[in-house]
Amino acid sequence: MADAAVKQEEALVVEGLTRRFGALVAVDGVSLRVAPGERRAVLGANGAGKTTLFNMIAGDLPPSEGHISLFGRDITRLSPQKRVLEGVRRTYQKSLVFGGLSVRDNLYVAIRGATGPRLAIWRRVETQPDRDGTGPLAERVGLADRLDAPASELSHGEQRQLELGMALAHTPRLLLLDEPAAGLSTRERESLMAMLADLPRDLTLILIEHDLDIALKAVDFVTVMHNGRLLAEGTPDEIAANQDIQDIYMGKHGQ
Ligand SMILES: Nc1ncnc2c1ncn2[C@@H]1O[C@H](COP(=O)(O)OP(=O)(O)OP(=O)(O)O)[C@@H](O)[C@H]1O
Numbered sequence: 001m002a003d004a005a006v007k008q009e010e011a012l013v014v015e016g017l018t019r020r021f022g023a024l025v026a027v028d029g030v031s032l033r034v035a036p037g038e039r040r041a042v043l044g045a046n047g048a049g050k051t052t053l054f055n056m057i058a059g060d061l062p063p064s065e066g067h068i069s070l071f072g073r074d075i076t077r078l079s080p081q082k083r084v085l086e087g088v089r090r091t092y093q094k095s096l097v098f099g100g101l102s103v104r105d106n107l108y109v110a111i112r113g114a115t116g117p118r119l120a121i122w123r124r125v126e127t128q129p130d131r132d133g134t135g136p137l138a139e140r141v142g143l144a145d146r147l148d149a150p151a152s153e154l155s156h157g158e159q160r161q162l163e164l165g166m167a168l169a170h171t172p173r174l175l176l177l178d179e180p181a182a183g184l185s186t187r188e189r190e191s192l193m194a195m196l197a198d199l200p201r202d203l204t205l206i207l208i209e210h211d212l213d214i215a216l217k218a219v220d221f222v223t224v225m226h227n228g229r230l231l232a233e234g235t236p237d238e239i240a241a242n243q244d245i246q247d248i249y250m251g252k253h254g255q
Pocket residue numbers: 021024025026044045046047048049050051052053
């Protein structure tokens with residue numbers, strides 16, 4: 001049918017998004033449009049409102065005002081769980097990996113969370129779906145040879161890789177990564193960024209990043225926030241050439 005070739009929707013549209021905490025306006029009328037498959041960085045100094053913006057997109061925090069649409073569907077009032085089913089997945093600044101479980105079991109828990117009711121964990125092992133899914137997932141994030149290692153024994157970089165693997169278990173359409181490279185060594189950052197670059201283009205990726213150099217290498221487009229507002233948007237080249245942004249907001253955070 002000719003009509004099947006429908007116009008492709010934006011992956012994410014955020015309109016006039018605002019979040020107040022008492023008198024503080026943490027996010028102040030932010031509007032964004034992110035194309036399907038785009039790699040976008042959200043930059044800004046501490047307290048700029050980046051995580052609050054993520055919290056509202058993921059449904060962890062209701063907005064005070066504004067709207068959020070995912071592939072043309074208004075998700076502003078959906079619960080975080082329903083947004084996961086719609087394809088939104090996020091990571092947090094603080095690790096949510098289970099240290100006492102192996103890499104395999106962490107990935108399995110993530111897969112189960114995506115595919116079955118919570119209590120189905122009590123079903124007989126052989127009747128549980130997707131047990132084989134842990135291997136390919138571990139391979140995607142460079143942990144194929146660490147499947148049986150307890151997560152607590154992973155390096156910081158490997159833990160970040162595991163978090164990414166857990167987020168990918170839900171085959172997200174929109175992946176929100178909150179400072180995925182924080183605390184990593186230069187080598188670990190490079191390897192994580194290479195992994196992100198290898199993610200399929202049917203996945204739309206937004207990452208919060210403090211390090212301007214990392215962000216500019218990893219993305220197609222950059223949004224800069226300051227004091228809850230959108231300060232600038234542009235390609236990495238445009239942002240790199242913007243001396244005000246470099247000096248005032250990013251210079252002190254570069255490493
Ligand atoms: N639950 C909350 N209650 C009150 N104030 C909050 C809450 N969450 C965030 N804030 C405030 O909102 C503002 C924006 O915080 P947010 O964490 O979104 O910034 P950020 O850009 O992610 O900063 P960072 O880079 O330090 O994580 C800050 O002033 C913060 O103190």
